[in-house]
Amino acid sequence: MAPAASTLLSISTAVSGLGGARLPEDVLLDIASYVSPDSLNALLRTCKRFYGIVVPLLYHTIYLDIRPIGYVVDGDYPRAFRLLACLLSTLPHYTTQMHSPRFLPQFVRTISYRCDYMEENLRGLPMLAILLRFTPYLRHLQIDIDPDSVPLGLDLLHRRGIIRSPPSTAIDVIDMPSATSLTLPHLQSVRSTWSKILAALLQWRPVQTAVLDWATSLEDLAVLFPFTLSTTPNHMTRLALSLVAEEEDFDPILRAIALTFPELEHLAIRCATRASAILLPFLALEPVSLHKLRTLSVNHVSTRGNYAQLMESVFGNIHIVGAIRPHFRQLICGKVMAARVNEFSMEWMLDRCIDTRAWRWINHARSDNQSILALFSRVLEPLMSYGRSPITSALYVVEIVSHRCLFSLMATAELLNFPTPFERFLLSAPDDVVDRFFSGWSADLILCLRCLNSSIFMGVEAYCARAWSIERSFDRWFFNVANFLEILEASGGIVSGSEAQQHLARHEFRGTDLDIYLPYHGLLGMGRWLKQQGFLYQPSAGKHILFDAAAIMYASAASMEVRARGKTGSNGSHPYSTFNFIRPEKDAFKLLGMDGALVQLIVVRGNPVDFLVENFHSTGVMNYINSKCAVSLFPRSTFVDRYSFVCQDTSQNAFLHEAWMAKYRRRGFSVIGSTDGLPSSVEIRQWSRTIGDHLTWIMPHVRSYPSKKTERLIPNGSQFEVLTLASGVVARGASLRVGPKFLYR
Numbered sequence: 001m002a003p004a005a006s007t008l009l010s011i012s013t014a015v016s017g018l019g020g021a022r023l024p025e026d027v028l029l030d031i032a033s034y035v036s037p038d039s040l041n042a043l044l045r046t047c048k049r050f051y052g053i054v055v056p057l058l059y060h061t062i063y064l065d066i067r068p069i070g071y072v073v074d075g076d077y078p079r080a081f082r083l084l085a086c087l088l089s090t091l092p093h094y095t096t097q098m099h100s101p102r103f104l105p106q107f108v109r110t111i112s113y114r115c116d117y118m119e120e121n122l123r124g125l126p127m128l129a130i131l132l133r134f135t136p137y138l139r140h141l142q143i144d145i146d147p148d149s150v151p152l153g154l155d156l157l158h159r160r161g162i163i164r165s166p167p168s169t170a171i172d173v174i175d176m177p178s179a180t181s182l183t184l185p186h187l188q189s190v191r192s193t194w195s196k197i198l199a200a201l202l203q204w205r206p207v208q209t210a211v212l213d214w215a216t217s218l219e220d221l222a223v224l225f226p227f228t229l230s231t232t233p234n235h236m237t238r239l240a241l242s243l244v245a246e247e248e249d250f251d252p253i254l255r256a257i258a259l260t261f262p263e264l265e266h267l268a269i270r271c272a273t274r275a276s277a278i279l280l281p282f283l284a285l286e287p288v289s290l291h292k293l294r295t296l297s298v299n300h301v302s303t304r305g306n307y308a309q310l311m312e313s314v315f316g317n318i319h320i321v322g323a324i325r326p327h328f329r330q331l332i333c334g335k336v337m338a339a340r341v342n343e344f345s346m347e348w349m350l351d352r353c354i355d356t357r358a359w360r361w362i363n364h365a366r367s368d369n370q371s372i373l374a375l376f377s378r379v380l381e382p383l384m385s386y387g388r389s390p391i392t393s394a395l396y397v398v399e400i401v402s403h404r405c406l407f408s409l410m411a412t413a414e415l416l417n418f419p420t421p422f423e424r425f426l427l428s429a430p431d432d433v434v435d436r437f438f439s440g441w442s443a444d445l446i447l448c449l450r451c452l453n454s455s456i457f458m459g460v461e462a463y464c465a466r467a468w469s470i471e472r473s474f475d476r477w478f479f480n481v482a483n484f485l486e487i488l489e490a491s492g493g494i495v496s497g498s499e500a501q502q503h504l505a506r507h508e509f510r511g512t513d514l515d516i517y518l519p520y521h522g523l524l525g526m527g528r529w530l531k532q533q534g535f536l537y538q539p540s541a542g543k544h545i546l547f548d549a550a551a552i553m554y555a556s557a558a559s560m561e562v563r564a565r566g567k568t569g570s571n572g573s574h575p576y577s578t579f580n581f582i583r584p585e586k587d588a589f590k591l592l593g594m595d596g597a598l599v600q601l602i603v604v605r606g607n608p609v610d611f612l613v614e615n616f617h618s619t620g621v622m623n624y625i626n627s628k629c630a631v632s633l634f635p636r637s638t639f640v641d642r643y644s645f646v647c648q649d650t651s652q653n654a655f656l657h658e659a660w661m662a663k664y665r666r667r668g669f670s671v672i673g674s675t676d677g678l679p680s681s682v683e684i685r686q687w688s689r690t691i692g693d694h695l696t697w698i699m700p701h702v703r704s705y706p707s708k709k710t711e712r713l714i715p716n717g718s719q720f721e722v723l724t725l726a727s728g729v730v731a732r733g734a735s736l737r738v739g740p741k742f743l744y745r
Helices: 003-018 025-032 035-045 050-056 080-090 119-135 148-159 170-174 197-203 218-221 247-260 275-283 307-313 315-324 394-410 422-430 433-439 445-449 456-466 468-473 481-491 498-504 522-532 547-568 587-591 609-616 637-638 656-668
Strands: 060-066 110-115 140-145 189-192 209-215 238-243 266-271 295-298 328-334 336-340 348-352 494-496 514-517 536-538 576-582 596-603 623-624 628-634 644-646 668-673 689-690 697-700 719-721 738-741
Touching: 025 050, 050 689, 060 080, 080 119, 080 422, 119 140, 119 148, 140 148, 140 197, 148 197, 148 456, 148 668, 189 197, 189 266, 189 587, 197 209, 209 218, 218 247, 247 644, 266 275, 275 295, 275 315, 295 609, 307 328, 307 336, 315 336, 315 348, 328 587, 328 719, 348 433, 394 456, 422 456, 433 456, 445 637, 456 596, 468 498, 481 522, 494 498, 494 609, 498 628, 498 637, 514 522, 514 609, 514 668, 522 536, 522 576, 522 596, 547 576, 609 623, 609 738, 628 637, 637 644, 656 668
Parallel strands: 060 110, 110 140, 140 189, 189 209, 209 238, 238 266, 266 295, 295 328, 514 596, 644 668
Antiparallel strands: 328 336, 336 348, 494 514, 494 623, 536 576, 576 596, 623 628, 628 697, 689 719, 719 738
């Protein structure tokens, strides 16, 4: 029998034998403290009385350790999202009866949120911000996130009223709110790896303990100091800092701490420099600075360095400091501690090997109820059931969203802060559920959802990170996709053709070759990199058998042709040339799913994007991928209406045109030629276009918040025109003319 089941069985036997209904609640609570969370979750379902006793214990501490996308635990999706969704689903009870046992956030006292992945923070941080808005008795909070998610976290906390903008004038300081009017009024300790988050949470709150896990510069640390002088009462009694600083910087750091936190009683500093750089400035500090300090710890319980010798050398100075600082009790350096013999003695003793449990508030969350520096070993895993099949139907989601919208018309302002069922679905449902739900939606409808509110924005961004994943598009071609994007940027190239189209179409099909369009100067570097990745150069007719020689000869011939064209005024006869690379079949590549075999380097004159606009056969293939984003020039007609407008003369090489038309018809496109009726579309009604304009889709490879400016993702802003048959300049058999304005004038 499993340990949890046997424990629960023994509790049930004891309760039934002793008359469980008459057993005191403190006895039941003590018994429940030895039971695993899974067993507690089963126990609270037995009766109403057990529910009221067990629920406060089960939800006292929330431990959220979010894993990256694709990480599977026991065949299930990350449990942190399920736990957050379970808590948020009880928020409607807040307005009806706040102290109802069904309102679970009222029992939360400690929250620890840890996630180092931007894609997962897009889903987790919105739910965390909503939860913090409705946890009135929260005591301890820890937020550890990756650096790219810090602006997102600050923005979401500000939107939910958890943090407020710092005062900019004296009037703002006078009008600052009281602690009782803020959210999280009972917050006692805060821990974070980022000083901006820590400083924002400390404002206007009587927090007693603060821990900054990592400050890499004095600028990071300076964020923590200035605000306290004008906006926060001096309640801080415990402070722990992990710093990266030079030895000469610790004297001003200690003075800044003394000025900012005059009531500080316990100070812990971790650093990579010598401990003497901290001890000596502290021993020389004026007695009026940090006059209530009781303990100082440097590199707590660390075994690196000769701390015993250092403490012996300054032991005499410690006696002097103890005489002028009556409150001072302990000085810890590594595992060596100098302490008073007793509470009131003036004599000091030296302990060369202290217990690691000393100063437990630094290392353990439960001690003194002051800090959450350590994470509880028990992971709370209450189950959340959707009440339906694992794949939630789209009709059910639409139904509950519509009912919620009708109800919100009569709801109070406070109730509108609660997440809707659709928001909880986007943020907490398994990835495959959300992916299947959006599989029938067109991309424009999905992107339109982002403007509704921040929670839906984050949920959609998380889906976009999976649906338009550049790693997923190129992992069948290259081992290191990030390295390929770097080479692509250095060579000034783009990826177009079927691979660019399938990337924007959310991988609905797989191309047979990879087309990379390059200017002359990028050919040699890209070809050499492909050879390093295991591809072999396959010379075509008229090219040298060695790639380096072929590339140099072609670049030289092309430059001579450009000079000749400038003298004669001709356009030249070879606007592009193709270099083929083939990867041999190997079992190792098959095991890794790397079935991409043919890479074509297409060298063009000038900018590859301009070549795409001037020479591609239809609008359906006018899509490309650069090192930062994927771009579609005719996105609505291509990916929403499924039209591909012919742009070339189909009377020449008719068999080639028939081949690509048949291929795109098999993919579900309607190929529109000169004899077909021209459907109405804003992309062809606006004749003057620019690459990167409001009709262009720009899908960044890295989903972030706030969104990056599109001008940085697309440096080229070339203009082109879109003309119909009525203009009289369209090629034979084509329905549109797409190209630069100056060619026919």
